[in-house]
Amino acid sequence: MSSRTPLIAGNWKMHKTGTQAVEAAGKLKRLVDAARDVEIMIAPTYTALYQVAQTLKGSAIAVGAQDLFYEKQGAFTGKISSEMLVDAGCSHVIIGHSERRQFFGETDETVNRKIQAALSADLIPVFCIGESEAQREAGDTFSVLDKQVRVGLKDFVSEALTRIVIAYEPVWAIGTGKTATREQAQEAHQFIRSLLETLFGKPFADTVRILYGGSVKPDNVRALMEMPDVDGALVGGASLDPETFSKLVFYNE
Numbered sequence: 001m002s003s004r005t006p007l008i009a010g011n012w013k014m015h016k017t018g019t020q021a022v023e024a025a026g027k028l029k030r031l032v033d034a035a036r037d038v039e040i041m042i043a044p045t046y047t048a049l050y051q052v053a054q055t056l057k058g059s060a061i062a063v064g065a066q067d068l069f070y071e072k073q074g075a076f077t078g079k080i081s082s083e084m085l086v087d088a089g090c091s092h093v094i095i096g097h098s099e100r101r102q103f104f105g106e107t108d109e110t111v112n113r114k115i116q117a118a119l120s121a122d123l124i125p126v127f128c129i130g131e132s133e134a135q136r137e138a139g140d141t142f143s144v145l146d147k148q149v150r151v152g153l154k155d156f157v158s159e160a161l162t163r164i165v166i167a168y169e170p171v172w173a174i175g176t177g178k179t180a181t182r183e184q185a186q187e188a189h190q191f192i193r194s195l196l197e198t199l200f201g202k203p204f205a206d207t208v209r210i211l212y213g214g215s216v217k218p219d220n221v222r223a224l225m226e227m228p229d230v231d232g233a234l235v236g237g238a239s240l241d242p243e244t245f246s247k248l249v250f251y252n253e
């Protein structure tokens with residue numbers, strides 16, 4: 001663990017109706033009330049965002065969306081803009097999740113535009129990267145991460161990126177119960193941080209938070225968080241139950 005404030009984030013993916021999301025958020029609010037020195041964020045589905053943000057008003061839990069569209073407005077049926085997310089109560093937005101890359105045609109280029117749209121609306125982007133199992137087995141992990149970072153953050157200057165959060169999510173570890181070992185996570189995080197240093201300088205690289213995601217559970221979170229370049233977790237399955245997620249928030253106790 002480092003001096004960077006850890007962020008424990010829950011990605012609820014396509015789970016929970018508005019009513020279910022409000023109930024879970026209300027429970028979580030009570031459960032993590034005593035948490036200190038850790039930031040907490042949950043990302044419900046679009047239709048629950050406003051209600052959840054209302055429920056969490058005045059709490060330390062931030063609300064994020066799971067995606068956005070980069071255009072400001074217009075004839076883009078089904079799409080949601082950064083301004084709409086801010087209006088619904090979001091402070092964060094997940095961008096480039098591997099499920100969006102796998103199933104919905106997300107590319108490094110669209111990710112780049114989405115990060116730009118998020119930053120211009122003052123949303124904190126949680127920029128996801130990670131290699132597939134085949135890429136890891138082929139020894140391509142670092143080259144995949146290198147491209148995702150370089151293209152995703154192309155044409156940005158470090159001053160614009162100060163609030164960005166990176167999430168390293170190896171695709172083979174997502175929803176599989178197959179967590180990366182803490183050594184594998186550290187190795188990837190260290191690689192990403194040194195690449196960020198090359199691209200944006202040391203002050204930026206030293207302060208940017210890099211979360212690990214992929215089968216994070218109460219029984220492995222602490223070991224991961226002890227690694228010097230792991231600054232938090234982006235959690236899917238284990239974020240759905242408030243009790244379980246609160247154990248991740250209190251990983252240090």
Ligand SMILES: O=C(CO)COP(=O)(O)O
Nearest residue numbers: 011174175214215236237
């Ligand atoms: O994709 C993830 C978070 O964005 C990780 O999901 P799991 O925690 O279910 O593996």
